Amino acid sequence: MKRTKPQIVPGSLIQTHQSGSPFPPADRVEIPEICSKWLTTLNNWAKIYQEFEAEPLQRFRPENESRSFAVSCFKNELALLRPDWEARIAASFEDPKLARTYYVRIHEWAAARLRFYIYLSLKECPAQKFENKEIASASFAGLLLSERVRDSDNILLKTFLRESKNCSPKAYQAFVRWAEKPRPAGWKYPLLDAWLMSIWPIVQCGNWNYRGVWLVANRKFDSPELRPFETADRMSTHCKSVLGLRVRNTKAGRPRDEGNKDEASLPFMAELALQIPAELPDDSLFREMGK
Numbered sequence: 001m002k003r004t005k006p007q008i009v010p011g012s013l014i015q016t017h018q019s020g021s022p023f024p025p026a027d028r029v030e031i032p033e034i035c036s037k038w039l040t041t042l043n044n045w046a047k048i049y050q051e052f053e054a055e056p057l058q059r060f061r062p063e064n065e066s067r068s069f070a071v072s073c074f075k076n077e078l079a080l081l082r083p084d085w086e087a088r089i090a091a092s093f094e095d096p097k098l099a100r101t102y103y104v105r106i107h108e109w110a111a112a113r114l115r116f117y118i119y120l121s122l123k124e125c126p127a128q129k130f131e132n133k134e135i136a137s138a139s140f141a142g143l144l145l146s147e148r149v150r151d152s153d154n155i156l157l158k159t160f161l162r163e164s165k166n167c168s169p170k171a172y173q174a175f176v177r178w179a180e181k182p183r184p185a186g187w188k189y190p191l192l193d194a195w196l197m198s199i200w201p202i203v204q205c206g207n208w209n210y211r212g213v214w215l216v217a218n219r220k221f222d223s224p225e226l227r228p229f230e231t232a233d234r235m236s237t238h239c240k241s242v243l244g245l246r247v248r249n250t251k252a253g254r255p256r257d258e259g260n261k262d263e264a265s266l267p268f269m270a271e272l273a274l275q276i277p278a279e280l281p282d283d284s285l286f287r288e289m290g291k
Contacts (some may be wrong), residue, residue, distance in 0.1 A: 045068070067110055077272055093153070121140075142177065142179035147195070149285075195217075206269045208267045219274060
């Protein structure tokens with residue numbers, strides 16, 4: 001499905017070398033294995049990021065948009081923490097400990113974004129939760145073919161159409177129903193939830209508690225419709241019970257609602273969380289709800 005373009009702070013991770021590649025090819029560098037893995041990952045993902053920047057309206061699979069998102073957030077995070085971030089990236093290509101840290105971190109960003117896409121997919125087509133996997137797959141294939149999505153190049157849809165003559169009557173009926181009229185699940189806070197899932201690597205790295213999440217959300221969303229929770233305790237319940245998002249700062253106790261909400265009270269790396277856009281893919285069934 002077509003994905004929207006993440007916002008990028010000034011500056012770019014991509015530093016083009018004489019080879020024409022964003023980073024030196026890994027097979028030309030004699031370095032430990034983890035350094036090679038990190039260099040190869042960053043090289044490949046940076047190319048995806050460049051493609052996304054060059055053609056932001058073309059269709060990108062969620063896994064590739066997640067990689068582009070991860071490159072952007074990784075760079076912005078490192079630039080916020082280290083004024084010498086470019087030198088640190090260069091050093092990581094030969095420092096196994098640093099390479100491992102960065103390799104894990106960029107994958108944490110990508111994983112967070114992919115979890116959002118999985119959550120979005122289940123909201124758009126809740127039939128994917130059916131125990132009957134044939135009907136679940138047929139329903140999702142129907143959604144892909146529907147007027148709202150029209151993702152005719154999707155490999156899952158192509159596979160279903162190729163094998164549809166062998167599917168059961170119930171599965172084919174499910175396919176037709178979803179193709180004619182998608183039936184998404186109810187979703188109260190699509191923009192807020194998309195943003196929360198996308199910023200969670202910051203929450204965990206910054207050792208936030210749920211009050212910190214609540215404070216930054218209040219700063220991010222300036223309307224009551226997009227900022228539905230009046231207390232940090234309600235934000236905590238929503239994150240844990242609805243989204244499955246848990247903080248590492250378990251010693252913080254219950255969220256406290258008292259205290260001011262000024263800039264000084266915001267948690268560590270709140271600036272980065274505020275830069276991350278709260279948006280849905282262009283072709284999402286919930287796009288109208290997010291406007």
